Amino acid sequence: MPELPEVEVVRHGVDVHVTGRLVRSVEVLHPRAIRRHLPGASDFAGRLTGRRVTAMRRRGKYLWAELSGGDAMLAHLGMSGQLLVQPEGAPDEKHLRVRFRFDDGGPELRFVDQRTFGGFSMGELVEVDGTVLPAPIAHIGRDPMDPRFDPAAAVRALRRKRTELKRALLDQTLVSGIGNIYADEALWRARVHWAKPTDRIGPAKAAEVLTAATEVMTEALGAGGTSFDALYVNVNGQSGYFDRSLAVYGQEGRPCRRCGRPIRREPFMNRSSFSCPRCQPRPTAR
DNA sequence: TTGTGGACCTGGGTGC
DNA sequence: TGCACCCAGGTCCACA
Known part of the structure; x- marks a missing residue:
């Protein structure tokens, strides 16, 4: 995608x-x-x-x-x-x-x-x-690869929301460019669960999530993108190969690269979210 | 005003 | 073999 x-x-x-x-x-x-x-x-x-x-x-x-x-x-x-x-x-x-x-x-x-x-x-x-x-x-926010992207402003905007972290990451008016795949990968890198309420995330952790998103997307760009099937190809019809580097997305049941626990898949917004049950524990109730 | 959930859409895969 | 159903997910919009 x-x-x-x-x-x-x-x-x-x-x-x-x-x-x-x-x-x-x-x-x-x-x-x-x-x-x-x-x-x-x-x-x-x-x-x-x-x-x-x-x-x-x-x-x-x-x-x-x-x-x-x-x-x-x-x-x-x-x-x-x-x-x-x-x-x-x-x-x-x-x-x-x-x-x-x-x-x-x-x-x-x-x-x-x-x-x-x-x-x-x-x-x-x-x-x-x-x-x-x-x-x-005009309403779409800057993406992390924009030279004028302001990480501090993005952290503030993220923490002002009152929703789940992943939903905020997918909100293109806050930070653009992140979709389901790279949201899951960034959250795994930052060791935080997708359902963590944004207003309970500290500024350092919020910055860590955004940094992880930037890093994973930069690496994917270097690999020509992520292709699971023929639905994503470049203008010459060639696939990218970052899917081989994915840590959690589409990896249900496979061992986490950090701790070995099987990656879990959970329903999220009529689709799926992938995470590690040990590295990314569910947030506790308020 | 803000957050949430469903509709849109198609075809591959799966189960019966 | 054929059919029904599920699933993928970015964006928009209705509703609470």
Whole structure:
């Protein structure tokens, strides 16, 4: 599932292959892929055609193409979205949703998305706290790889919440880029249970969790991201290999690398959370 | 105002 | 073999 490291790998790939090129045509093959662009498919295609991509940017799990003329095409990969660079005429992928062709006749950009949670929209660029980004994501917090990320402010924001720690970590308005996988990995590294109430966490432990999240995502980026199946690949269709380094996520029943206890899996927000019962004891009741 | 829980969505895997 | 069901999870939204 694409979280910050995977999205950054994709952003870099798209940047290399697409920045500087002029869009010749856009083909929307599934309406859900542009459901956040309310004026519809023809408006989306019309606003992109004839525009040049001037840069590829990212914040958290969102990425966007800055366009000649000033606005941007915003993208989110959702759970299974892929941006692939393919030669024109290559066979269509089964779940091809949007195709971008360029005026140089070179490789096209394809959005392939099995579960249709990802998609695109057009957005005006606005300045928020000294950074220019698309208006629809003005509320998204800086991610830990942002040079202007303020760890102390993130710790304060985290501790102000009155919820479970993992839920706060997944709140993209506090700190962006963290998803289910790296939240579990960061919590294991920091030896804290996902259900720990945020208002009962000291500033040092909160900082430790955020540092662990930054470290694990940096390592994952160096490994090309985490791939469990064909749902995450880079723009060339290649998988990352950080899944081999995961300590708890998807490791139910396997021994903890620190203490040997079997990793447990617990339901969390209609999904799963993985942790070590000894290293990450459940918080005591208030 | 803030926190919580469910819906959305598809296809692979599993059990019967 | 075919069918039903479960599961994956990021984001949004209704509700408390």
